Amino acid sequence: MKDVFRRLGSDFLSTIVFLVIYLTTDNVILATAIAIVGAVGQVIWSRYKGQTLGYMTWASLGLVIVLGGATLLTHDPRFVLAKPAIGHAAIGLIMLKRGWMLRYMPPIVSETIPEYVTFAGYAWAALCFALAAGTIGVAMTGDMKLWAFYVTVVLIGAKVAAFAIQYVAFRLLVGNRLRAAARA
The missing domain is CATH 1.20.58 (Methane Monooxygenase Hydroxylase; Chain G, domain 1)
Known part of the structure; x- marks a missing residue:
């Protein structure tokens, strides 16, 4: 990590x-x-x-x-302000590859709920595209303070929140699958 x-x-x-x-x-x-x-x-x-x-x-x-x-x-600062958007869009494109997240997951997750991991990979791609669009929107305003806030708080905060949601969801889904398998 x-x-x-x-x-x-x-x-x-x-x-x-x-x-x-x-x-x-x-x-x-x-x-x-x-x-x-x-x-x-x-x-x-x-x-x-x-x-x-x-x-x-x-x-x-x-x-x-x-x-x-x-x-x-x-x-014109808008050019340099667009750089994080281009990075997020490029990463989003990479994340469109089916199953890209599976290799980053612990075996219990990738073996128990692979279909949810694949879906989460697409959700991460969508998040990157949304953040890229937001970055372009903020950059176009030319407001440096707003941009600084956006790239330090919003970009990071959105990813931390998405990671936390994914972590909780995967724990619940894996637990449910394991309990169901034990009952069967």
Whole structure:
């Protein structure tokens, strides 16, 4: 689990850097420039250490450079604000693969209620698409404070809530199936 959070933190490091710099300086251009330099530095450092870089790292770097560059050239923050939406849409597309969640589940869940796990995988994809649409909507307002709130509270909160609901539902469903099998 710690490795998952480390990877997510690494994949979204430029967004985190952008938020921290923006919230401390209230300067979009400075935050964007530092986020671009940070993303490039992160890739250089990883390559120097001999690490293999995954698709998300390269995609994130490309988005930071292209969208950040557009923000710097136009002085319009909406470009860089759209980056999390693109990431969520891409992840949502990956989550449309049938059964993608099964390998992340404990054996008792994947063996007892595989059809519910598959359904939950599609629900996660739908959540990612909804969050991406919301991020675009908020980014289009150009309101930096609203966007900062959305990406730090709403995006994270929605995923935590979905995880909690899924956890409780799976526990109940597995328990019901096991009790039914014991009675039979």
